[in-house]
Amino acid sequence: MKLVCTQSDLSTNLSLTSRAVPSRPTHPILANVLLQADAETNQVSLTAFDLNLGIRTSFKAEVLQGGAIAIPAKLLNDITARLPEGEITLEEESAAKGDNITGEGLIVSLTPKSGRYEVRAMGAEDFPELPAIENDRLLQITASALIDGLKGSLFATSSDETKQVLTGVHLTVQQDSLEFAATDGHRLAVVQTTNESSDTSSETSLEVTLPARALRELERMLGHSASSDESIAMSLDQGQVIFEWQNQRLTSRTLEGQYPSYRQLIPRQFERELTLDRKQFLSTLERIAVLADQKNNIVKVSIDSEAQEITLSCEAQDVGSGRESLAAQILGEEIDIAFNIKYLMEGLKALPSTEIQMQLNSNLTPVIFTPISGVKMTYLAMPVQIRN
Numbered sequence: 001m002k003l004v005c006t007q008s009d010l011s012t013n014l015s016l017t018s019r020a021v022p023s024r025p026t027h028p029i030l031a032n033v034l035l036q037a038d039a040e041t042n043q044v045s046l047t048a049f050d051l052n053l054g055i056r057t058s059f060k061a062e063v064l065q066g067g068a069i070a071i072p073a074k075l076l077n078d079i080t081a082r083l084p085e086g087e088i089t090l091e092e093e094s095a096a097k098g099d100n101i102t103g104e105g106l107i108v109s110l111t112p113k114s115g116r117y118e119v120r121a122m123g124a125e126d127f128p129e130l131p132a133i134e135n136d137r138l139l140q141i142t143a144s145a146l147i148d149g150l151k152g153s154l155f156a157t158s159s160d161e162t163k164q165v166l167t168g169v170h171l172t173v174q175q176d177s178l179e180f181a182a183t184d185g186h187r188l189a190v191v192q193t194t195n196e197s198s199d200t201s202s203e204t205s206l207e208v209t210l211p212a213r214a215l216r217e218l219e220r221m222l223g224h225s226a227s228s229d230e231s232i233a234m235s236l237d238q239g240q241v242i243f244e245w246q247n248q249r250l251t252s253r254t255l256e257g258q259y260p261s262y263r264q265l266i267p268r269q270f271e272r273e274l275t276l277d278r279k280q281f282l283s284t285l286e287r288i289a290v291l292a293d294q295k296n297n298i299v300k301v302s303i304d305s306e307a308q309e310i311t312l313s314c315e316a317q318d319v320g321s322g323r324e325s326l327a328a329q330i331l332g333e334e335i336d337i338a339f340n341i342k343y344l345m346e347g348l349k350a351l352p353s354t355e356i357q358m359q360l361n362s363n364l365t366p367v368i369f370t371p372i373s374g375v376k377m378t379y380l381a382m383p384v385q386i387r388n
Helices: 007-020 073-082 143-151 161-167 212-225 278-292 341-350
Strands: 002-006 032-038 043-049 053-060 062-065 067-072 087-094 106-111 117-123 138-142 168-174 177-183 187-194 205-211 231-237 240-245 248-253 272-277 298-304 309-316 320-327 329-331 335-340 355-360 367-371 376-381
Touching: 002 007, 007 032, 007 043, 007 053, 007 073, 007 087, 007 212, 032 062, 032 073, 053 212, 067 073, 067 106, 073 106, 073 117, 138 143, 143 168, 143 177, 143 187, 143 212, 143 231, 161 168, 168 212, 187 341, 205 212, 205 248, 212 240, 212 248, 272 278, 272 320, 278 298, 278 309, 278 320, 278 341, 278 355, 298 341, 335 341, 341 376
Parallel strands: none
Antiparallel strands: 002 062, 002 087, 032 043, 032 067, 043 053, 053 248, 067 117, 087 106, 106 117, 138 231, 168 177, 168 205, 177 187, 187 376, 231 240, 240 248, 272 329, 272 355, 298 309, 298 335, 309 320, 355 367, 367 376
């Protein structure tokens, strides 16, 4: 195998693919990235697979001789990232008899403008195949719909592995719409996006819960290589999902278990409604957070309907206190309510509009935040009890 590619192409694709390489591989081959070069198409593909998450990316190169080989992912990534820009010749060679190389005696040489690096490699035949799905459960999803949904939901997933189904995003796919839902038990994010795919032959509806880790990599890959109107093929089989576009592919296991009936958690009627400038609200919270971090991460929000303003305050005993007010359009009676400031800030960052609506009933019932315009999103945050 021999090919010539640019440093930037190899480095960029390696950094994307390497994220599926396990930090503690159960088998030595899994610490490698599979490099396949096709002389007919002048296409090079890189594959990493930890048996749960698999990523394959491809790019154009001058393939002088086709072939496949497994190369240590971290070592190859670290070397390539530090090489100067320009062309790199990558070639598979057999180790000379005098070389101190054990095992199969395979090495890969990287030759940039100046210098030469040699890395011990393994045979491609030991690398596990990425899962394939042979059924007709195929949907076409626009990249923009996927990206908008992931941006507005991933942050609300749980990191608690004991409640595994909550570590993922619950995706409901209809022919013309997608719904993304994520909750960690303290807050809930629901995003509805329009799926404008022109493919009308695909299956009309399905529900599946996908791991947040895989979806973060999908979001990163889409941002790198997909145009907003591009169609992404999503295939689903028992316990497995595949996303494919251009020459890119991500495969992941799905999460088992019943996802909570989250729609029942969202109140339908409200006694109080506020309209706020999102950025002003967020920047005020960021200042108050300096003190909230010192104590218990709690911020008190005092809603004054007469003055048409809200006041954010924090009392950090033995450290200090802070308070700041901002204007708001308020309907309903005044009330004091408190939140974990982290949940409030993360939700506001994800809301996609300049102005937002805040709706609530009492100081201990769910509070709903929605954007005035843009993507249809609902963010629910549970208040915390105010202790005087």
